[in-house]
Amino acid sequence: MKRIYLDHAATTPLDERVLNAMQPFFWQKFGNASSVHSFGTEAREAVEKSRETVAKAINARPEEIYFTSGGTESDNIAILEIAYANRERGKHIVTSKIEHHAVEETCKFLEKDGFMASWLGVDKEGLVDLGEVGNAVTGKTILVSVMHANNEIGTIEPIVEIGKICREKGAFFHTDAVQSVGKEKIDVNKMNIDLLSSSAHKFYGPKGAGFLFVKEGTEIQPLMHGGGHERGLRSGTENVPGIVGLAAALEIAEKEREKENARERILAKKLLKGALGIENSWLNGPAIGPKRLSNNVNLGFDFVEGESMVLMLSDKGIAASTGSACSSKSLEPSHVLRAIGLPHVKCHGSLRFSLGRGTTAKDIDYVLGALPRIVEKLRKISPLRKGVDISEFEEDIEHVHGHEH
Template structure:
């Protein structure tokens, strides 16, 4: 039985060329980048070469890239340290109900510290209202944090439009771009983004490493304290092997490659939906099919428990999910779908997230669609 992995929004397999690059670094460049001897200098050179590769991909300065442990640390650093640094100017923050737990739980922490957070609602397509955003914006708003693309239903939020609105406002603009970076062309200068978080394991890189882009015009206190690594912005010896792997994964993500992947994943979506329609299977695409990330397809199958569907697919060697992978392996109603439909709505317990990746083939997708239909029909009988 061929095992088919369709949960790339949770994590992605490491690209063979990334593994090759990391293997070289583990065996040859083991020095501490902060050491002054030749081993340290070699490691430091590799560190800065990696920083240059990543900054080139974004058209920003290498000085604006801070290496860290991934998206959660990046979100926490951007949000908490911006809030405390700008506290004297105001204590109001804007985000959405749609965010990743790394943002929402951080906001809850800040509320405990006396900050006021406005959570923008989303409509049936998982989209915020720019008019509501404008109405929520105040003189004392110090931070806006809005995800680039949702990790469960794939909705792309209007990041460029938000950046335009904030152009003449002193609020710092942060975006969690963890899901979007692998497919969308992200230009922080053009979009008016001050801070954004990236995780390597979402782009066929290693787990436990990522980076935070920080515009040079924005001040930011460090979240971690200790050594002077990352120009005193993130203490701790750099994970050079992971960083080298991250840089290699970024190098492979050319604009042309992103376009090819998007077209490939859109064709996968089409195959699945056409098969469901041919089989007369009732379904709904959560978040709709417009203005969204191509690698995520979230389906509500009325009358079919997502937990039961998940287990049956797993028995057939097929991996999908019910939503975010940050719930310690639990299967429970989707918080994101609750923000769209409301608590208790059947869709929150009858939906699955299918997310595509680099190694998936048309044959795998066609097989998945056949198995999915068979399981749905069996459950409904």
């Protein structure tokens, strides 16, 4: 059966050019980058060359780039270690209600450890309000962490302005850019960023490789203690093939970014237009345009549940994802969809398509052929339709889930 992958926000396939760049470092140039001999030297050279490539891509200096295992680790180092290194200055952090779990859970952990967190709300498009940021950041605030682009609904946050507020008030600014690196132009200087997290497998690089940008002069302490790798911030033998792959993937992504974004945006519009032809459907997040990642289309369908849609699509060879509670381990619906004000029953009906380099107009046509029938099939067996009152159940649900930040 033909398979169409439309879940690039979850992960991307490794680019073949990246694989070719990585291959020698698994077995021919396998040295430990800390070793003095020639095996070590060639590994070290590859790591440092990769560091330069990454630094250039985001307008940083090589010594400000720290290689990690990925987005989660980068977020953890940034948030925990800024907090612990600066706790004498204040114990207040500011973040948003739509962060990835790697940021959300790390901030919650700090809350349990005596820090205070302010959780910024968002509007119906998922945008943080700058006035609220300004009010939340005080003299006691040591860190502000707001993502660059949202993984579920593709909203691009006004991080330049958030960074500016942080500079003015003397708080460090971290941004989780896992979804945006390689897709949006990043300039850490112009964007007033102190710390930035990224993960290679989101831009056609390998899994298990990521980086953290830390602006020079930022007070931070290590999370991993050991041999003092990565200038003492992140001990552990360097993942040389992963680092080489990350840099190669980023270089390609940067080169192709604008052209690919324009191409994906056309496909996203086509998908959206076709899908909205289905009755009682809507787009979650901002309109397709500058406020939204070009590859993200997050749809909602009344009266049907997301996990069932995802499995039925999968039976047709199409890979998508959902923010429905039923597909999450916690049985909580997506905190992002809740934060933009969707009631529970509507969160259930969400369906995310994230397009990528391999996506074609033909793929979109295929999806638009399959999707209406799937929605119709599920609606036929659903007790819900226009005019059916479920307020009594809703109230139950609200009560059980009613613990916002």
